[in-house]
Amino acid sequence: MPSYDPNNIFAKILRGELPCYKVYEDDKVLAFLDIMPRSPGHTLVLPKAPARNILDIGADHLTHVVATAQKVAKAAMKAFSADGITIHQFNEGAGGQVVFHLHVHVIPRKAGVTMKPPASEKEKPDVLAEHAKKLAAAIEAA
Numbered sequence: 001m002p003s004y005d006p007n008n009i010f011a012k013i014l015r016g017e018l019p020c021y022k023v024y025e026d027d028k029v030l031a032f033l034d035i036m037p038r039s040p041g042h043t044l045v046l047p048k049a050p051a052r053n054i055l056d057i058g059a060d061h062l063t064h065v066v067a068t069a070q071k072v073a074k075a076a077m078k079a080f081s082a083d084g085i086t087i088h089q090f091n092e093g094a095g096g097q098v099v100f101h102l103h104v105h106v107i108p109r110k111a112g113v114t115m116k117p118p119a120s121e122k123e124k125p126d127v128l129a130e131h132a133k134k135l136a137a138a139i140e141a142a
């Protein structure tokens, strides 16, 4: 497996070199909206530690990422009046991974509504800003 590339797009977001629609942050993780959401509220949860994917992350960091994904999922159920949550996490190109800093997708779902295809359409900035605010408030209130 290739080594971690510190110039991947999510590493730049983590360093504050690129913007994001943040929904949650602590000393070990950052969660922000996917700019090409498969459904409203589609969130990515990342460790701050430099890990390419599940194959090289330390177990302690992975545990915190998963706990944060759960926190985001519970808040998203309320914030987006969801009926369920889909969790995705891809590893290496063959596993569907496109951006090589570990991330967990948290995707709120409505009964009977199909997800958009992956990375098919960029959401409008004002919609993403409103969704991030709503989800961040639900996480804060939990």
Ligand code: DGP
Pocket: 009, 020, 021, 032, 033, 034, 035, 036, 090, 096, 097, 098, 099, 100, 103, 118, 119
């Ligand atoms: P994957 O590595 O297959 O889990 O897909 C990467 C996801 O990241 C995909 O759903 C689209 C999203 N994405 C790509 N570029 C950006 C970006 O610059 N900002 C944000 N927030 N999401 C991005």
